[in-house]
Amino acid sequence: MNQESLNRFLRYVRVDTQSDENSPTCPSTAKQLNLTKMLQQELAVLGIESEIDEFGVLYAKLHGEPGLDPIGLNSHVDTALECSGKDVKPQVIECYDGGVIELGHGYSMSPEQFPNLAKYKGQSLVVTSGDTLLGADDKAGVAIIMSVLAYFVAHPEIKHHPICVCFTPDEEIGRGPDHFDAKKFGAKYAYTVDGDTPYDIAYETFNAASATVKIQGKAIHPGEAKGKLINAQTVAMAFDRALPEKQRPEFTEGHEGFNHLVGMEGNVEEATLHYILRNHDQAKLAQQKEDFAKAKSDVEQAYPGAKIELTITDSYRNMKEVLDVHPEALEKAREAFRKLGLTPTSKPIRGGTDGATFSFKGCPTPNLGTGSYNHHGRFEYLSVSEFETMIEIVKTILLA
Ligand SMILES: [Zn+2]
Known part of the structure; x- marks a missing residue:
């Protein structure tokens, strides 16, 4: 030794x-x-x-x-x-x-x-x-x-x-x-x-990006909410479900990339989701970013009146x-x-x-x-x- x-x-x-x-x-x-x-x-x-x-x-x-x-x-x-x-x-x-x-x-x-x-x-x-x-x-x-x-x-x-x-x-x-x-x-x-x-x-190493999804709902007294309330948190959950499930980190290994929900906060009026996106392949990372854009438009259609703001930033x-x-x-x-x-x-x-x-x-x-x-x-x-x-x-x- x-x-x-x-x-x-x-x-x-x-x-x-x-x-x-x-x-x-x-x-x-x-x-x-x-x-x-x-x-x-x-x-x-x-x-x-x-x-x-x-x-x-x-x-x-x-x-x-x-x-x-x-x-x-x-x-x-x-x-x-x-x-x-x-x-x-x-x-x-x-x-x-x-x-x-x-x-x-x-x-x-x-x-x-x-x-x-x-x-x-x-x-x-x-x-x-x-x-x-x-x-x-x-x-x-x-x-x-x-x-x-x-x-x-x-x-x-x-x-x-x-x-x-x-x-x-x-x-x-x-x-x-x-x-x-x-x-x-x-x-x-x-x-x-x-x-x-x-x-x-x-x-x-991975190619890395992060995504922030800001959701604006419509808060109304729950007693009079029928047909009017848009709960930002419900929309946030729908957004997460609209992403490919098998691309969460717990389902990936080796060269497989992922989208990882690292944080969420919110209330009825507004909610924010924070994701990190990772892939060794730049083209596949670009596809993941498109999945986010598609989730945004799908969820906007499903919840008319909710406003969704999506920001994606590249890191390394x-x-x-x-x-x-x-x-x-x-x-x-x-x-x-x-x-x-x-x-x-x-x-x-x-x-x-x-x-x-x-x-x-x-x-x-x-x-x-x-x-x-x-x-x-x-x-x-x-x-x-x-x-x-x-x-x-x-x-x-x-x-x-
Ligand atoms: Zn070290």
Whole structure:
């Protein structure tokens, strides 16, 4: 076991870096800077200069062989909102017996609940103490990048590409790449190290849009309502029913897109529905948008007198569009996997990544794994051997 890399990881997860979607500042929480500043100090010890900009984004560069493409690496320092990241007490299980793991605080995990665990029998895992998340998402990524930098600094005889590093805040609240500056970053292409299995190179994200449906009804005293009342909430329910039922997230997987009702509020007079629309295929997303337009006209016909206002806004796009035209990042990663005797998969991500935005900002950026699983909750864990495999993969990608 590479104790130094593991120690890095254990050190980083102990720093509380939860982001906050209700905060207007950037970074959303000042405590994220505690880790970013710690990283800056550790980089300085390695002799690597770095800069933390006004938005809390850290940029650093390790010089490499002149003439080779600068390759970028990114991870995010914040942790998810769903579970506390305060006072994380990581537990290292040195030789997992394949049975039930008692986390603490009345929680345990077992291969019955999480079948993936069975394959780590006899190996080392890092788990939580049951009352917080682990924060391997994405501090495992941060530790992988720092370990790779430390390795190349310790081995100046090993020739490698120039390495551009950037650590971002606020990924978990979708604001991570808002202030990402591709020019300052300086990479020809990059990788986010922010996934689970180390054996996957992900480069397909959803195309994403959101829809707001505002319904204006007609409120009348219910005692005198006959023939006059139009209940906006009834119309809202009819609108939801008018959309294709099988395109709800609970019926979809793989490359299947969905329309997801994420919020609704209202009264008799007016009601509002909030949806997110997702599809890997831009043409199919366009069809989903048409389904919304059709639902609007159908429901307007069924409820004359109700007014429906439909607004659809695009958010992020599938990075595959960019990577199909600029495949160097994928080719370079696949070559590294081959050198290590590994065959990577490429599963479509059913979400977005910061890499999608990086890609559209001019830096093609697929996503790599970290060897950690069950993100965003108390059952999060890290496979130490997969974490170490990931360090080897990233190193190999960067070799000259
Ligand atoms: Zn993440």
